[in-house]
Amino acid sequence: MGFLKISGSFLSDAFKFVTHGPTAYHVWMTILTAIMLVGTGAYYVQIDKGLIVTGMSDNVGWGLYISNFTFLVGVAAAAVMLVLPTYVLKDIDFANAVLIGEGLAVAALIMCMAFVTVDMGGPANLWHMIPGIGTLNWPNSMLSWDVLVLLGYLIINISIPAYILFCRYKGVEPKKSVYVPGVFLSVFWAVGIHMVTAFLYQGLMARPFWNNALLGPRFLASAFAAGPALIIVILTLIRKWTEYNITQKTIDKISMVVTVAAQINLIMLISELFKEFYFPTHHSISAQYLFFGLDGHDALVPWIWTGILLNVAATVILTVNKWHKKFLNVACIMLFVGIWVEKGFGLIIPGFIPGQWGKIVEYSPSVIEIMITLAIYALGAFIFTILAKVGIAVELGQISYKKK
Amino acid sequence: MIIDSIKKLQNLFNQSAEKVDESGGVKQVFEKPIDRRSSLKAMAGGFVASAALSGAGCSDAKWQEYFKGNYKVMTDEERKATIARLSANYEERTGHKVNISDKKPNENTLFGYAFNVSKCQGYGDCISACVEENNQDRDTEMQYIRIHEMNKKNGINFEMADDTFTHQVPQEGNFYLGTQCFHCDNPPCVKVCPVEATWQETDGIVVIDYDWCVGCRYCLAACPYDGRRFNWKQPTVPEPEVNKEQHYLGNRLRKKGVMEKCTFCVQRSREGKNPACVEACPTGARTFGNILDPESEIRYILENKKVFRLKEDLGTEPKFWYYMD
Numbered sequence: 001m002g003f004l005k006i007s008g009s010f011l012s013d014a015f016k017f018v019t020h021g022p023t024a025y026h027v028w029m030t031i032l033t034a035i036m037l038v039g040t041g042a043y044y045v046q047i048d049k050g051l052i053v054t055g056m057s058d059n060v061g062w063g064l065y066i067s068n069f070t071f072l073v074g075v076a077a078a079a080v081m082l083v084l085p086t087y088v089l090k091d092i093d094f095a096n097a098v099l100i101g102e103g104l105a106v107a108a109l110i111m112c113m114a115f116v117t118v119d120m121g122g123p124a125n126l127w128h129m130i131p132g133i134g135t136l137n138w139p140n141s142m143l144s145w146d147v148l149v150l151l152g153y154l155i156i157n158i159s160i161p162a163y164i165l166f167c168r169y170k171g172v173e174p175k176k177s178v179y180v181p182g183v184f185l186s187v188f189w190a191v192g193i194h195m196v197t198a199f200l201y202q203g204l205m206a207r208p209f210w211n212n213a214l215l216g217p218r219f220l221a222s223a224f225a226a227g228p229a230l231i232i233v234i235l236t237l238i239r240k241w242t243e244y245n246i247t248q249k250t251i252d253k254i255s256m257v258v259t260v261a262a263q264i265n266l267i268m269l270i271s272e273l274f275k276e277f278y279f280p281t282h283h284s285i286s287a288q289y290l291f292f293g294l295d296g297h298d299a300l301v302p303w304i305w306t307g308i309l310l311n312v313a314a315t316v317i318l319t320v321n322k323w324h325k326k327f328l329n330v331a332c333i334m335l336f337v338g339i340w341v342e343k344g345f346g347l348i349i350p351g352f353i354p355g356q357w358g359k360i361v362e363y364s365p366s367v368i369e370i371m372i373t374l375a376i377y378a379l380g381a382f383i384f385t386i387l388a389k390v391g392i393a394v395e396l397g398q399i400s401y402k403k404k
Numbered sequence: 405m406i407i408d409s410i411k412k413l414q415n416l417f418n419q420s421a422e423k424v425d426e427s428g429g430v431k432q433v434f435e436k437p438i439d440r441r442s443s444l445k446a447m448a449g450g451f452v453a454s455a456a457l458s459g460a461g462c463s464d465a466k467w468q469e470y471f472k473g474n475y476k477v478m479t480d481e482e483r484k485a486t487i488a489r490l491s492a493n494y495e496e497r498t499g500h501k502v503n504i505s506d507k508k509p510n511e512n513t514l515f516g517y518a519f520n521v522s523k524c525q526g527y528g529d530c531i532s533a534c535v536e537e538n539n540q541d542r543d544t545e546m547q548y549i550r551i552h553e554m555n556k557k558n559g560i561n562f563e564m565a566d567d568t569f570t571h572q573v574p575q576e577g578n579f580y581l582g583t584q585c586f587h588c589d590n591p592p593c594v595k596v597c598p599v600e601a602t603w604q605e606t607d608g609i610v611v612i613d614y615d616w617c618v619g620c621r622y623c624l625a626a627c628p629y630d631g632r633r634f635n636w637k638q639p640t641v642p643e644p645e646v647n648k649e650q651h652y653l654g655n656r657l658r659k660k661g662v663m664e665k666c667t668f669c670v671q672r673s674r675e676g677k678n679p680a681c682v683e684a685c686p687t688g689a690r691t692f693g694n695i696l697d698p699e700s701e702i703r704y705i706l707e708n709k710k711v712f713r714l715k716e717d718l719g720t721e722p723k724f725w726y727y728m729d
Contacts, residue, residue, distance in 0.1 A: 049416055050660040052544075052636035055409065061624040061634065121619015121634065121661025128474070128599040128618055135474045135600040135616075143598035143622050205718050206592060206628035251609075357552065357583065358563030358632035366409035 005149075006401055010169050014390045014398045021389070029385065032378040039375015042368045043118060051121060053368045059361035060352040063117070064369050067344035068376070069115035071226070072108045073150070073197045074219060074343065078227015079105035079157065082189035082254065083183055097250050099164070099395065100238065101231055105157045109150060111380040118372055142200045147244045149193045156186040161387075165394045171402045194219050207351045208283035209290075218268045219343070224261035226339040228254045229332035234388075236329055250368035255328055259318040262335055266315050269308070269342075289360070290350040298347060299362045307341030310334045461727065465489045475613040475652060476603055480506075486615075487652060494657070498643050504553075505651045507674045509607035515668050515723065516695035518583055518610070518705045521560075522729040523689035526551050526573035526580035533684030537669060538655040539647055541639030548666040549584045549681060582690075583714070584681075585610065585631035585666035586722030593623035593632060602663070608723055609668050611653040616661040624663065628715050629722070632665045667691070695723070 046053050056063045082101035117123050127135035129147055138144040160182050167174035198216035205211050232254055237247045276287040288294055293301050314335035317323045323331075354360045365373070393399045439611045464722040472478070472486050487504045494502045531549045540546040552565040556577050565581075574580070587610050594602050594610060601616040603624060636658040651671035658664050669679035673692070677683075682690040693702035705711065709727040 045413075046618065050635070053413060053416065057636070058624065058630075058633055096609040116620075119620070121621070124470075125599075125616070125618045127618055128601070135477065137598050137600045140595050141622070142599045143596065143620060147598065200622075204592070204626050206626055231661040270709075341586055351625070354563070357550065357565070357567065359567065364409070367413065368409075380576070 005107065006166070006170055009401060010166065010399075013169075017073060017399055018386050029382065032382045032385075035378035036375045036382065039372050039378070042371035046118070046368055047123075051216045053366060055364050055366045055369060057361060057363075058196045059355045059359065060349060060363035062348050062352070063363055064118040064345065064365040064373050065115045067348040068373060069112050069119070070197060070201075070284055070348060071340055071344040072112045072115070072380075073193055074223030074339075075227045075230060076105045076108035076112065076153065077159075077190040077194040077220075077223045078231070080187050082228070082231065083190075084187050089387070093334035096244065096246050096395070097231065097235055097254065099161055099391045100234060100388060102157050102161045102280065102373075103384055103391055104227075104231060104234070106154065106161075106387060107380045107384035108384055109157065111376050112150060113154075114376045114379060115373075118376070142196065143205055146193075146200055147190065149196050153186070153189050153193050156182060156189060160186065162390065164204050165391060168394050169399065169401055171400060191220065194223055201351065204351075206356065207286075209351045210347075212272070214268055214272060218272070221261050221265040221268055222339045225258055225265050226336050226343075228258045228261070229335045232258065232332045233329055233336075238388070238392070242392055243396060249261070251328075255318070255332075258332065258335065259315075259324070262315040265339075266311065269311075286350040286353060289353050290346065294354065294360055297353075297360050297362050299364060300333050300346065303341050304346045307338045307346055310338030311342065314338060344400070424485075427531040457477050465493065469615070474600060474616045476600060483652070490656065500646075500648065502644065502648045502650055502656075503644070505649075505671060505674075507651065509605045509609075510674060512696050513573065513694045514696050515673060516693065516702050516706070517587075517668070517724045518691040518702055518711065519726050520689040520691070520729065521579060521726055523687045524551070524580040524582060524685075525689075526553055526575075526578075527686060528571070528573075529686055530582065530681035530690065533680040534666070536645065537647055537680035538667075539639075539641050539650075539657055540633075540664075541635065541637070541658075542641055542645075543639075546633050546635075546664075547637070549582055550630065551580055551582045553578050553580055562711055566606050578686075580618065581726070583629060583631075584724075585627075586714070586720070586724035587666075587668060588629075589721035589723060590625040590640070590719060592628070592720060596622045596626040598622065599715040605653075607674070609653075609662065609670055609673070610665070611667055611670065612663055612665065613653070614656070614658050614662045614664065619661040619663070621663070628718055628720065629703050632663055635660045635662055635664065656688070 008258075054063060054065075079101040082098050117126070120126065129136050129144070131138070136144045136147075138148070160179055163179055164174045180263050195216045198219040201207070201210035202212065202215040230253055235246050235251060235254075238244055272287075273291075276284040280288065285294065289297065290300050292298070311334075314331040317327050317331040318335075349363050353362065390399075420493045433600055440461055469486065469489055473482065475486075476481065478486070486714060487506055491502050491504055492502070502576075510526070528551055529553065531547050531618050534549050535542075535545075538548070540548070542728070550567040552562060552567045553569050553573075553575070553729045554560060554562075554565045556579055558564045560581065587604075587608055589604075589608065591604055591610050594604055598620060599616060601608065601618070602612045619634070621634055624634060635658055640656050647655055649671055651667075651674070654667045656668035669677075669681075672679055678692050682692045691702050691705055693700040695706065697703060705727060706725060711725040711727045713725055
């Protein structure tokens with residue numbers, strides 16, 4: 001009874017809190033809602049007409065949706081970089097950042113699931129995956145693994161912060177014996193979701209561009225660069241706009257993580273480029289298409305070089321001590337965008353080009369596809385805003401059960 | 405880029421606007437046109453349907469169709485029931501009967517295919533016979549078979565080949581080679597499917613349950629032979645052109661958002677007939693048969709010709725061999 005009563009009061013307090021705020025907050029949420037509505041309309045068209053309204057074809061079977069899905073799995077996994085030291089190494093500097101990181105993981109995971117769903121030809125048939133009623137092809141299909149690990153990760157990342165916030169709301173100290181095992185689990189799980197997602201591509205011998213043992217480790221490195229880079233930018237904004245106490249030490253430590261991950265990512269990029277271009281084989285042809293173009297087809301060339309340039313520049317800024325603090329936020333944004341290009345469509349599209357019999361059919365996303373993609377990002381921002389707003393309010397004691 | 409894609413979208417809308425009045429096209433399995441003429445037809449057909457289903461109402465049938473299981477694990481009665489629903493629905497919508505078979509694989513049968521590269525002249529009769537036999541979407545001109553025109557100077561080199569030629573054939577100095585689903589004995593597409601909507605039957609044919617597929621296209625990414633096709637839109641076939649002799653796992657009508665592919669014409673091959681492509685080939689380049697039968701022509705070819713397969717290093721074990729005279 002007590003639990004239900006407190007939960008009810010928590011939910012109603014939270015609802016009141018997220019529906020009230022300064023004008024800027026309302027404008028922000030209205031813009032996000034508008035983008036989501038436009039995207040919903042676009043999705044209706046896609047459901048009605050079929051996936052023919054996208055730029056995809058039998059030649060390039062996955063496009064913008066799966067690219068963004070892949071990238072966002074990395075962002076979700078990166079929450080672990082904050083969880084690990086806070087709870088396990090008892091590094092209290094990170095405590096305030098963790099809730100933000102886990103909120104980001106939840107938002108990123110929901111975006112991932114939305115991207116996979118909109119990519120489906122028959123989303124109404126998704127119940128075919130439910131074990132028992134449907135026939136989930138586990139353990140053979142890596143996609144079935146991915147569904148399981150993503151759902152599990154979502155549950156973990158909702159329960160831990162929910163438990164902590166609920167305790168704080170009630171005014172009791174959260175019990176370590178309850179949440180620490182969950183935290184350990186989520187640490188392993190985060191590495192797992194990323195490796196499984198990499199294996200999704202890595203296991204396909206039909207696509208030499210992906211069939212490469214470095215893919216999984218490189219996914220991890222780029223995720224641990226892009227995810228925390230985003231968190232740094234968000235923490236900086238939160239520090240500016242709210243009274244939530246985020247120490248400089250926290251940001252300094254996260255930026256160390258970003259720097260090292262970005263360096264490792266570059267080393268792996270060099271290793272890949274060396275393998276593809278020192279003695280180009282038949283299997284290097286997709287890489288050739290991506291980096292230099294093939295027979296006059298070069299749609300991705302400007303993108304990938306922009307991405308690499310951003311990555312290299314950001315890594316240099318982060319590495320040089322003098323620039324590190326001064327340009328931290330700029331470098332983080334550059335890194336985030338650079339990895340979005342490199343690990344999003346820079347990874348997915350070339351896997352399909354050239355086709356199995358050497359035919360080159362290029363891909364560019366359609367307007368419908370772009371609208372749906374933007375709407376899903378708006379959905380993520382919307383969810384994150386709500387989670388962060390409530391989380392911060394509870395932590396600051398602005399909403400609590402005792403106050404009443 | 406954006407302008408192109410808007411134009412494409414406009415075309416699509418115009419196309420579908422024209423299509424509304426054209427009652428000839430046969431669309432998705434359980435979608436009814438709602439003009440007055442068809443609703444009369446539907447009422448008349450309703451009697452037939454309810455007779456066939458012993459009292460089951462139309463919308464009931466729709467839900468039963470949606471919640472039916474994977475064909476692979478259905479009981480024989482469940483298979484009969486879904487086939488009854490599908491045929492009744494087709495008759496209700498079009499007034500014509502279809503015959504959907506659920507014939508199981510024959511014993512001691514493993515189908516294989518051989519392609520004589522010396523004989524093929526690139527006429528493409530196999531392609532059109534395949535489309536007509538298997539009820540592929542006419543708008544997007546979906547084709548299971550590709551004929552690659554190659555130059556004798558380059559040998560078998562797919563990158564320098566052309567599979568979209570429309571000129572007169574055979575061309576001096578060129579030779580022709582066809583590809584389609586190779587019905588691998590170790591099929592990567594089956595392994596990756598998250599819902600077991602595709603599998604290999606005991607006679608070696610790799611099939612898809614169109615109603616179980618979720619349309620994720622992972623199999624399309626996993627196939628090294630370009631053997632799989634996706635229904636990017638609602639597939640349509642003008643009613644008179646619909647092949648009424650169908651198999652549940654073969655050429656029955658598909659819907660948008662699902663995969664499909666060559667099934668070695670399962671509706672024909674299990675009845676002891678050759679696939680449509682073999683029958684249509686004017687040069688005798690195509691041979692199909694049971695490789696377990698020592699008397700079969702395919703077995704003779706495998707034993708006496710110097711046969712090879714494509715991308716053998718991948719270990720997919722295609723049951724599709726090439727040879728030259």
